[in-house]
Amino acid sequence: MPTFDDITPVLDRLAIEVPSWAYGNSGTRFKVFSTPGTPRNPEEKIADAAKVHELTGLAPTVALHIPWDKVDDYAALKRYANDHGVDLGTINSNTFQDDVYKLGSLTHIDPAVRRKAIDHHLECIEIMNATGSRDLKIWLADGTNYPGQGDIRTRQDLMHEALQEIYAQLADDQRMVLEYKFFEPAFYHTDVPDWGTSYAHVAALGDKAFVCLDTGHHAPGTNIEFIVAQLLRLGKLGSFDFNSRFYADDDLIVGAADPFQLFRIMVEVVRGGGLDEGSGVALMLDQCHNIEDKVPGQIRSVLNVQEMTARALLLDREALTQAQQAGDVLTANAIYMDAFYTDVRPLLAEYREKRGLPADPMAAYAESGYQAKIAAERVGGQQAGWGA
Ligand code: PSV
Ligand code: MN
Ligand code: MN
Numbered sequence: 001m002p003t004f005d006d007i008t009p010v011l012d013r014l015a016i017e018v019p020s021w022a023y024g025n026s027g028t029r030f031k032v033f034s035t036p037g038t039p040r041n042p043e044e045k046i047a048d049a050a051k052v053h054e055l056t057g058l059a060p061t062v063a064l065h066i067p068w069d070k071v072d073d074y075a076a077l078k079r080y081a082n083d084h085g086v087d088l089g090t091i092n093s094n095t096f097q098d099d100v101y102k103l104g105s106l107t108h109i110d111p112a113v114r115r116k117a118i119d120h121h122l123e124c125i126e127i128m129n130a131t132g133s134r135d136l137k138i139w140l141a142d143g144t145n146y147p148g149q150g151d152i153r154t155r156q157d158l159m160h161e162a163l164q165e166i167y168a169q170l171a172d173d174q175r176m177v178l179e180y181k182f183f184e185p186a187f188y189h190t191d192v193p194d195w196g197t198s199y200a201h202v203a204a205l206g207d208k209a210f211v212c213l214d215t216g217h218h219a220p221g222t223n224i225e226f227i228v229a230q231l232l233r234l235g236k237l238g239s240f241d242f243n244s245r246f247y248a249d250d251d252l253i254v255g256a257a258d259p260f261q262l263f264r265i266m267v268e269v270v271r272g273g274g275l276d277e278g279s280g281v282a283l284m285l286d287q288c289h290n291i292e293d294k295v296p297g298q299i300r301s302v303l304n305v306q307e308m309t310a311r312a313l314l315l316d317r318e319a320l321t322q323a324q325q326a327g328d329v330l331t332a333n334a335i336y337m338d339a340f341y342t343d344v345r346p347l348l349a350e351y352r353e354k355r356g357l358p359a360d361p362m363a364a365y366a367e368s369g370y371q372a373k374i375a376a377e378r379v380g381g382q383q384a385g386w387g388a
Helices: 004-012 042-056 074-083 111-131 152-167 195-205 224-233 259-271 294-313 317-325 329-341 345-354 361-368 370-377
Strands: 016-019 061-065 087-092 135-138 175-179 209-214 237-242 282-285
Touching (some): 004 294, 004 345, 016 087, 016 294, 074 087, 074 111, 087 282, 135 237, 152 195, 175 237, 195 209, 209 224, 224 259, 294 329, 294 345, 294 361
Parallel strands (some): 016 061, 016 282, 061 087, 087 135, 135 175, 175 209, 209 237
16 A cells, blocks of 8 residues: 555645635525625635635635626736735636526527627637636536427537637637536536537547536436546546535535545546646536535535545555456455545644644634634625526
8 A cells, every 4th residue: 555655746736726606605596695704706706715725735726707707807816816825727608697598508599699609708718818727618508498499419510610619719728628517407408418428529629628527417326437537548537526416416515425436536537647747637626605604615625635635545556456357356345445444634634734734724714713804804795606
């Protein structure tokens, strides 16, 4: 089994991007509860994200969502982030909140609507040029509710054309990541419902297009780590949206519902080179904190990813391969489970202290007074965007 010292170089480069929208108020269609101290603008979301990074060393970048995070001067926003010790990351497009997109955006039958949706993505690329962001992330709410409502096949063709136009505007060092989701808000069919559809589109686009895997976007019981292994094998896993779910797209804290699943995913990420130096696999969170405080919710999340990554790195691969090759089912499974059951928390606490970070970032946050400070300073915080 590797020692903790063996795995620290990989832990040192672990970076988890946090989403700006995790710091805003969010909820369900029943109620959006507001939390004292909720950011009122993109700068305050970035300041909160910077606090997460300051206490964990794990979250150096913040993803923006346009137009939720629209500002006049993106270069200035980048400077603001840098002054706070973080950087701006992925730019997320949004073609799901405008009335005009009721029947689709990049797949809409009306060319004028498709034009508007394409132009929005071109504007996102302009923003990426100003922020220095590498990735444009596209999640489409496009789909239909009733059989016969739209021509599924035509919509695929329209989407391909639209994605091609957007892709053509990417600079050499920029990428597109296309996210899939099996249902919601459309209930009959979704235009990018699964990894295979996303893969087919990004493969047709070219080398700068990849799949984004959101862990909450699969049917219950789906073997997500298999998809991870396959996409890494194909060289097309661009990024993760981490969160956890009990039922649908719950967007709960990653590792909260099923830590073993997170471990299994990280084992495949490690196996497929996703944590190697220069790997193109971006680890991001896509979460909402409906009832818990948002900053410590994000701290908990990045720590959960770190913890399961450490356990995955401790897997004794040599012994595992031997057992697999010998057809020794139970020994192979025991080796796998040994890594999962290894309590790395004390070692991680020590590891953090050695790097000048708090041993317990959750406790450090509670003691920092930050929550009380933002609650006093910020009145009338923003909703994350859902239903806003
Ligand atoms: C909607 O399901 C969603 O959660 C997608 O996962 C996107 O990544 C996110 O919203 C932000 O657009
Ligand atoms: Mn997502
Ligand atoms: Mn989602």
